[in-house]
Amino acid sequence: MTTDTAQWKIVIFELQGEEYGLEVSRVQSIERMLPLTRVPGAPRPDIAGVMNLRGKITPVIDLRLCLGVEAPPYDKQTRILVVVGNDSAVCLIVDRANDLLNINETEIEEIPAAHENETYGFFQGVVKIDQRMITLLEIDQVLQ
Template sequence: MGVRKVITDTAQWKIVIFELQGEEYGIEVSRVQSIERMLPLTRVPGAPRPDIAGVMNLRGKITPVIDLRLCLGVEAPPYDRQTRILVVVGNDGVIGLIVDRANDLVDITEREIEEIPTAHEDETYGFFQGVVKKDDRMITLLETDQVLQR
């Protein structure tokens, strides 16, 4: 059984919490540029990744959009009024991530982040930094750059 090493360089983080198929995930707030309602997307024929939902015109800038549910292998229900696009900043620029809903903003400390134990590493294993147990919640922290570089 392998254990993913958690890499953190600050003692305290503010995390944007979002949901995929009823599970909670988090991204550092410093990586989130905005949270948008579902916007019209233009499909990109021959996109290099099957999880690329298309591109959107976000305040005059063309921004690629990834359906995070497809990227992580989570069932993708139809978009509804709660569906959101998290506009995130990665090493390679700005990109939108489609999520079921964006719920909350939570403060966590480095001490609260636990390593992710795994029996086997699959293609999505590197997408996560760790897990946080906060009150009665379990929040999986997303490694944004790994998702964007896939």
């Protein structure tokens, strides 16, 4: 028996103890925290700077600041997700990168709006797996 349900493989990462997911096809690599060069006057407050990633100067977004999550100091568990943008790579700082999961597209639920006009543009939906609730990131919206 065949099924039309699309399978997704997602990278699970944490921000302030909450789990988020991102399609693995969009993640080039997961790196330990590397030295950053600050960029004064950056166009967005969540741009932490730039870094030299394998010989290329790459912008770094602190995803915690982008999503309005408290940003604790970097530690040994802090990771950088190198994600594929439109034409280049962008780095995202996260608290931890935990796991890889396979999910069915049918398992993704919409995030209910709290107010009539409220949207959650940074998110694709939520997946419930056992006792876990994983919010799926809409990476193209984050990178705009």
